[in-house]
Amino acid sequence: MSASPTFEQLLDDAALYSFEHQLHLAEVLGEHAWEADLAEPRFAFTGVQPRVCSRFHLLGSAAPGPRSWLWGWANPQGYPQPILALGEYVRDFGQRHGIDALAEPEVPFDALPGAPTDPNLVAGMLTEAAKAAANNWTSYSGEVGGGTRAAFLVEHPDFTLPPPAPTRVMRVLQQGLAELRLSDHRRAVHAYAVRRGLSPVHDADRLTLNSPGLSATVHFDQLGRIENINASMEQPA
Template sequence: MSEVITLANVLDDAAIFSLEHQVRLEEVVGEHNWHVDLEEQRFEFAGSRALVCSRVHLLGSAAPGPGSWLWAWANPSGYAEPLIAHSVRVREFGRQHGIEQLAAAEVPFGALPGGPAEPRFEPARVAGALLDAAKAVTGCWTHYHADVGSGTRAAFLIEHPEFRLPPPEFPRVMRVLQQAIAELGLRDHRRAVHGYARLRGLGAAFTPDHAKLTITGPDFTIGVEFDQYNRVGEITARSGAETL
């Protein structure tokens, strides 16, 4: 029987790989200002360096007034099809798998798994969560969201060759895993860590009881142990060809 796909699953699958792409974005653009022209479908950064994205995709917006997210395909402004095509792909995925939050035009903040605890952070957190879901569906892994007035946050997927991740190296992978476990609201650590290893192109093998996951890279091995609640209990690692 095939697995039933839920929004919580999609978010856990995407979370850590998404985080690493956002770390990469910070490395590329540094301190910056940003500008978008939706009619011209142009997104650019200025500041420590100037960079014009090769493509921009408007996903939607999170507004504190109604307390809801509006997908770009449903926005009455009527944006150009190429600009909102990724939001349409997410809608079709949501319809296919019965995930209402991805299929409905408007999504109340409280409809998301583990809704935000602090109202003042809701638009940013909601935008981040639905961007992560969109990344898993579209394969476009770098995002940007920002306040566009009155607390509303517009959310974009953006593309540029420099946003691609460098080859996986031991210090970077360990840093990303540790940051994710400490900072992200992961629901199922076991699923999230395995999803990251798979998306990063690393070897990933569970013990028969799924209590430990061994991640192997070109010059490192990382062992991640989980408790009965699917939380990370311990991480051990070695660089070089040795195995754990």
């Protein structure tokens, strides 16, 4: 991550590593529902594999009426400090780096890249940027009435990623690059490789990744987009 990243660069920095965390969360929880008590505070998942989070953090909410995102620390309802502290850290990060979307109490939908209109998409964008700023990676969002979407970062030992497996790494790269909206493919792959311990090595038009059982070369075209990925995989014995 550069000394002063832009909002869009934070989204690229978070994209693939966050994507893998969300895949893992879905596998851990299976079919589920969620419940939260912000006053207690308590955040839990119910269903076939219930979990009570060891910690959780309210980031904010995206509302269709005012067409804006409101950070949790700016909410006039005054939630408990422990669930707001991480959002305040993100706010301070935004102030230090001149990123208004992280620093301002309320962010109009139109102020975000692409001027999104869907509260779910808006909540996702602010959550991804917050993940990269705070280095906290598992998120959950849900409707809280009237089309408003609330976003949280959630923690539990079971949400921690296992060591990188070759097949999972390739799935993250291939599926993530196909489905996620990225501004800079090379930056996104490099950020993921660093966080996953894949020993990235740059060349003029390629990025080489290595981990136990995996050797992959990601080729980029002249515009910096992924052209192809050549990989050799062996499952560890």
